[in-house]
Amino acid sequence: MDERVWSPAVELADPSQEREVISARLPEQLAYVEATSPFYRALWAAAGVDVHDIRTVADLARLPFTEKDELRRSQDAAPPLGGTQGQSLDRITRIQCTGGTTGVPMRMGFTRADLAWLDDVAARAIRCAGGVPGDLVLECMNYSMYVGGVTDHMGFEHAGLCVLPYGTGNSLRLLELVQAMATPWLLYSTPAYALRLAQVAREHGLEPRALRLAKGIFSGEGGLQVPGFRDLIEETWGCSAQDVYGLSETGVMAAECQHRTGLHLITQGHFVTELIDPTAGAVVPCEDGATGELVFTNLGREASYLVRYRSHDLVQLHAAPCPCGRTGLRFSMIGRGDDMFIVRGVNVFPLGVQDVLYGLRPLVTGEFIIVLDAAPPIDYEPRVVVETAAEPSSELAERVAEAIRLRLNFSPAVELVPAESLPRAERKSQRLFRAYLGDAP
Ligand SMILES: [Zn+2]
Structure with missing residues (x-):
């Protein structure tokens, strides 16, 4: 896989260009997965499908879905990373775990190429959400074994922003830090934390609007699309508040642009995305107003790859062009599957x-x-x-x-x-x- 060439960090503006990339990469990725993954070989053999017959996105529907529990069980049987490890440990440069409010963590391995890909997509999302070089980011995510802290930090660096890795907890010290730095800043956290931080400020006699928070980019949980919730954050801090969407298993996948017309999926070239009926499992055509569950397939990942991975997140698609010019899938969250x-x-x-x-x-x-x-x-x-x-x-x-x-x-x-x-x-x-x-x- 050393010779694998990665696309530059650009979004594909032309949908036909994206189709070309998929038709070139999808069969290659599936052949790679079949060659390296005991887990997927067994899954596809049981379904009676020859993966070499899968050439297009429409063909993907013939492959079975992947569920998190199956991957986790595969890790119990073949530690440390299970039947989707893909590469030997000397090629894997980072392991992180999936979080979520329920369930046992699952381990994900990344090669250098996988991390470059992860940074690339996160950087696109950050730019889409309005982050630009010159922004000073205080990242208040959980820097731990879980995806989200370190991974998103690297995305900010890759997008050219300046990041201060603050982490979670000790909100008062954070407020003292932003006062001491005396410069506008960008908060990256869960949306709920923005309100928690304002509460701490007021408890200590500080007015949030005087603390110069210019931008908020929020992730890790839904809620920002609830109109009153976003308004409350923006009124409290006098900042803008933009939403970013991702899964622990996939990394950052989508972000709002300044027009707030929903979440732009910005994974072109790295993922194939399908919409399915969550009950019947049938593919739902990607049309304006269609609702369904997002299903993701990696197009180039070397370790801990996913093929038809069920997100259990329900969304509604929007087709009208966005004034920002992005042409990929755009959606609103209906609900996160875990909850x-x-x-x-x-x-x-x-x-x-x-x-x-x-x-x-x-x-x-x-x-x-x-x-x-x-x-x-x-x-x-x-x-x-x-x-x-x-x-x-x-x-x-x-x-x-x-x-x-x-x-x-x-x-x-x-x-x-x-x-x-x-x-x-x-x-x-x-x-x-x-x-x-x-x-x-
Ligand atoms: Zn837009």
């Missing part, structure tokens, strides 16, 4: 609840948690604990419950608690608690 639960046959995402609650501000603060007390099937009313800025009353609880029922088609048991009583996230906000698994707020 979905089903109440009497209705799919519920915490993001939907957040949207309803932000519409009820200022009666409620917008902070909430959902607690599932008993295992599925959920044929009971899940508890939705909501912070209220007003005096808690049964009338207000009923009003909140009614708003959720009307918009999301399920009946919650709403409990009101005083403002500031729910924990604020330093890292990812956890909105959903499966108490029946011992997961308690």
